[in-house]
Amino acid sequence: MAFAHSTEASLSPLEKLIHDLLVRWFRNSGWTISGNLPSDPKFVIMGASHTSNWDFLVFLGAVHALGRQVHFIGKKSLFRWPIGGFMRALGGIPVDRNARQDIVSQVVDQFNAHDRFILVIAPEGTRSRTKDWKTGFYQIAMKAGVPIVAAGPDFPTRRGVFGPVIHPSGDYGADLKPAFAFFRSLTPRHPERAAFPDLN
Incomplete structure (x- = not known):
């Protein structure tokens, strides 16, 4: 039920409009x-800090501005008529x-x-x-065998920032230390809502 496109030329009219x-x-x-996205054909974007509804548009807009297609997951009920077609065209899975x-x-099945x-x-x-x-x-990312890209919005400078590329090894804490250091360098729309797990 999902789709994937590699070039703008392969988009449907609704996908091109979006x-x-x-x-x-x-x-x-x-x-x-x-920053930039890796050239890998498949990866997971770990988007944070997520403190407002605008973050979603920033993530989508930044990836599309780089000429790539991006997907997100949503509960099945969101993909029924009348908005199901729009949700899929937006990249919903x-x-x-x-x-x-x-x-x-x-989701791993979609990657495969x-x-x-x-x-x-x-x-x-x-x-x-x-x-x-x-x-x-x-x-x-582990089960699909793909890297993770840390990405987040910096609202004071109005930048969509792509940061470290992480190749998961199975050691969650060690792998994600660079990602959490990166997220702390950004200022989300509502900084008071930003919090991070203790990886120690």
Whole structure:
């Protein structure tokens, strides 16, 4: 039910419209990009700190502005008529929380089914302050055999910043130390909501 595209030429008319609108919004809103995405055809973007609804648009806009397609996961009910087609064109991947197969395995199947696939996940799982970050993004990257790219918005400078590329080894704490150092260098829209797990 998901899709993956490697070039703008392969987009459907609705996907092309969404791509153009995202890039136009990103640039006209004064956002710029620092860093770059790896050339790998498949990877997980670990997006943080996630403190506002605007973060999602910044993540999507930044990736689209670099000419890449990006996907996100959402509960299956969001992909029904009348907005199902739009959600898929935006890059949404429906997951069934009641399925026999767990969500991590469902997403890994999407990586395995495509030659090119970029997935963005906000590990906090909420816009509220929390140190209890989810580890699903890490499990997905491990099982799919793909790297993790740390990325986040810096609102004072209006930059979408791509940071360290992490190749997960199975040692979560050691692997993610560079990512958390990177996230602490950015200022989200609501800094008071930003919090980080204790990796010690």
